[in-house]
Amino acid sequence: MKIRAAVSNRGDDRFSIEELDLDEPRPDEILVRIEGVGLCHTDLVFRDAGDLLIAQPALYGHEGAGIVEAVGSAVSKVRPGDAVAISFRSCGTCDRCSHHDASYCRSAYELNWVGARTDGSKALHRGDEEVASNFFGQSSFATHCLTYERNVVRLPDDVPVALMGPLGCGVQTGVGAVMNSLAAPKGSTILIVGGGTVGLCAVMGARIVGCSTIILVEPKPARRELGREFGATHCIDPAQLSSLSAAVREILPQGVDFALDVTGIPAVLEQIPACLGSKGVLGLVGVVPPGTPMPGDAGTAVTFGLSIKGIIEGDSNPDEFIPVLIDHYKAGRLPFDRLITTYPLSDINKAVKDQHDGKCIKPVLIPEAAGTASRGK
Structure with missing residues (x-):
């Protein structure tokens, strides 16, 4: 045809x-x-x-x-x-x-x-x-x-x-990264770096699961405002930062439980492990350039029990997860x-x-x- x-x-x-x-x-x-x-x-x-x-x-x-x-x-x-x-x-x-x-x-x-x-x-x-x-x-x-x-x-x-x-793809990746891949529990804290489709859906997912602190890092003011409307408790303009970890630890001195990078920018990735608290988990969603090394220092990861997790499609089984997303959408939560x-x-x-x-x-x-x-x- x-x-x-x-x-x-x-x-x-x-x-x-x-x-x-x-x-x-x-x-x-x-x-x-x-x-x-x-x-x-x-x-x-x-x-x-x-x-x-x-x-x-x-x-x-x-x-x-x-x-x-x-x-x-x-x-x-x-x-x-x-x-x-x-x-x-x-x-x-x-x-x-x-x-x-x-x-x-x-x-x-x-x-x-x-x-x-x-x-x-x-x-x-x-x-x-x-x-x-x-x-x-x-x-x-x-x-x-x-x-x-x-x-x-x-x-x-x-x-x-x-x-x-x-x-x-985009919606289930963002929401699923928080709900499935990181399995962030109610009351946990999360840093989301990047406020495009995946990042903003991750913000919505963090609100759905009941994260107590949701920090969004995003350069565009309109997207930061959307992030606030979708549940972000704090929004950071990276252009105003000298140190991402210092800004995060001003909000949470012990660091965040979870972090999610959706930018895939190596210079940004390298800054995120220092934002994690002990036993913190960094989820990687962004498409990185070939040959990009894993971010952070191995000694710090061992000392504080840090984990790095690659994420594809929000660890979703579409037949099971997309109906869940639709229910949240129809209820106004997504x-x-x-x-x-x-x-x-x-x-x-x-x-x-x-x-x-x-x-x-x-x-x-x-x-x-x-x-x-x-x-x-």
Whole structure:
């Protein structure tokens, strides 16, 4: 079938709106009409890496949500007409999946990040040319995508489908980092460094679990104000600091129980361990440059029992955790929709620039109907 999509092409740092051919669903595949898809920093990391990660041309997008239009003969979880949020793909059979650690699936690499089905075939075509597909088991920067049962979570009737895509990555990563990965208990203290989608969702998660002190470090005033509204007890402008640890210990002399970095900036990371109290835990979510060393001093970590924990997708099992997030959203405890600015899919390059310039926090792209494509838009 013909679809309209935002394609990443070799040697081009802008997305191109094009018409592609999408395969009909195989027995294990689900065809979804995309109502909205979040723009995530990870999409841009893969785009900017060129052929180093996934050979281009390629179709990214991994925070899709929409309506099931068709299912393969082996699919029983959903049926045409169901509204779904689409998350990452996992195998469901390895030891990690069996222990509810789907985000650390033993087959995560080949299921999410190679740009093809597991048999090496690609579901997208531009004339005779293949286009890398199956990004996070979806490639949803398009009017339609193919996905799988392990990716999709059915949505209730009373939520705005187009805005639910970020639940599949950014929202569950931020909230899950606090609730699942760090398992911060009620009354604990936490430092969150970075106030984008993941960081602000982490603030909401910290309020949900009842953290007594929630410190947000963020340079943009509007995001610090949102952080306060979402539950941050203290907001720090890093531009005003000579020492992050001194500022944190002015608030909590014994240091924080937990810290979460969502920036991935090595110079920032290096400052965070000194903010931790004894037995403190630092969670790493931000995408760091290759070769970045672990932050902090090993002797200090031993002396004070500090831990560093890498976090993928908020340690979420989407089938279990996304419904929890939706319940919090419907109850008003997780207003992640306040982070969202919508753009037509054809304005994806504007959305990228606006996000980079700090004019928006979480862009969600709304696909237009398939039709005449405009390459290079």
